[in-house]
Amino acid sequence: MAAKTDLFQSPDYYLLDELLTEEQRMVRESIRNYVKKEISPIIEEYAQRAEFPRQIVQQLGDIGCFGPTIPTQYGGGGMDYISYGLMMQELERGDSGVRSTASVQGSLVMFPIYAYGSEEQRQKYLPKLASGEWLGCFGLTEPDHGSNPAGMVTTIKDAGDHLVLNGAKMWISNAPFAQVAVVWAKNEAGEIQGLIVERGMEGFTTPTTHGKWSLRASATGELVFDHVKVPKENIFPTIKGLKGPLGCLSKARYGIAWGALGAAMDCYDTALRYSKERVQFDRRIGGFQLQQKKLAEMITEITKAQLLVWRLGVLMNEGRATPAQISMAKRNSCEIAANIARDARQLLGGMGITGEYSIMRHMMNLESVITYEGTHDIHLLITGMDVTGLNAFK
Template identity: 45%
Template structure:
């Protein structure tokens, strides 16, 4: 039986029933293959250990991802690669094929923290942070969710007030944020807070007096990822810490839309990897004198899962086309997250069943992917919230309140 941690390139080829690989141009294929090779050689051999230990060498990995050019790769300028969104989607697929926690490290850095600075920051803020973040020399996090404000960020309690009058007056920040990826290791936190003029964004540097963080432990899901609580006790910030172009909830929600795009393709990688693992196992697991892949019930499972994964890829490809053309709409990204995360969960659970008892160990990926996807199902817009986004698009009626 082949080692389950080895990349099963034969299985990947067999799973491409529609020949989607043939639609990639030479640049796309080079990016995909480069990241796949890095993931195979540098990430896959260690992921079971990181998951079991509930930790991740995030700073070291950030530097490696920086050298690879995937941090903020879809952003222009400031030492960012300026790749097409569709190429960023390919990167997310290959990284999440190893583990959702690794893709979260990359997407929180590039599509939340870096994107917020790139879209809403001053030129000084961009010059200070983006080149270092693109190289992985500085790590960012994104502080929006609170213990009592998850799906309803408009009810956040974190607030910032001016200490004095005039646009150059300091800000005083007070409150807390929860479930923050990269929180305790971040050099800069993008923090969203209520003010007298609505929601505003601030850059809070690590080491600022009154800013503390603590990690969330005993996680069952997304264990190869750092998850933290951020606390702000009357933190004094200069006026220059405010993101000048971020006004209202539209700004952080725009960042979430950007990050969800990566999720749509990322979870394809998790589902594809789980299915490839199950297909390889079924070919080599002998029962009743022959491989279990020869049994009708197993072939039915494999066929249904393969079609599901290909449908997920089609959704991701269509959204990437729209994103490349600057035509994508938020409800379309909600469609992708709604459809692909749900489908990925179903694929990983059923793939685990093909592995039998072996599937409950960390030697094989399907169940690890499945428990990770339970978090992806919830974060950056719960499945229920995306249901309501689609419902509003279909009916013209908002059902949130």
């Protein structure tokens, strides 16, 4: 398949650019240019082969996509949350798998090391993760505990001068190539604790998950711990309970809210261009009312979602965003993106199912994005609980 030219033009129906600072616009442009140059020309082939483009790890480190909100003294970008959101939007405009790599590294690996880690852990891991020298992964989900991570059965036991880790994690993004894993497990008192496990520790393996029809350009695997000896200094000293992993997930879900919107924007832009070029019955198909309905609804939903994530970004910057607000935005962006991808696919007719266009890849990717970091149902229940005060989970 020949490398393609990326013709993307970002929709901005309500002139939202005016809400951004000069710095935020510059950040967005630099990531947009990176995606056009390094991701769009290659990503379809990697996705078709179900191969992770390993070169992106160093590249994402070089352009500051790993831990953009982490302070600069640890190698992070020291940026605000809207800049971070725009980065995730642009990366996922290219491919959800590329954005997943950056989300996991920044929000699920670097954030907990920064927020819960000791100073020694920060110094040891953060600069290498920020630069892309090391790749990290986040192990929360288990074979029998997905939506209900509190039920996890992975354990850590105190063995005097070290800890012993036993159990297994499933569906772990970046696992097959990660040097470092942030793992959540229960101590002997049944409390959830986080610890850092390094590749090479005896008894630690990361088998690859094969056969995915979604996020094919992202590497997914298991984390298997068979009596792994972990030094005591690798445990997070200050955090216990589910609030540890949930704090990380809030950051990552925020990034997904922007990211999924990027995928939606790419599908809309592709469909709009196609509608103005493709002729049937001697007319451009964009002139048919049925196709205009699709496009008009797409841009309406994109514009509403852009306003939602921008406002959420303001609240994040002010330290006022609640987990339930983040859930609403994650859920909304995933839903509109999945619907837009499906409508865009139909607008392209048969061409919509091919790798000539990005739509089908986005559509398949979004099935993971709508499921991971809390399923669509779970985020709805979070909103329901928030507004009623009644817990419908159990």
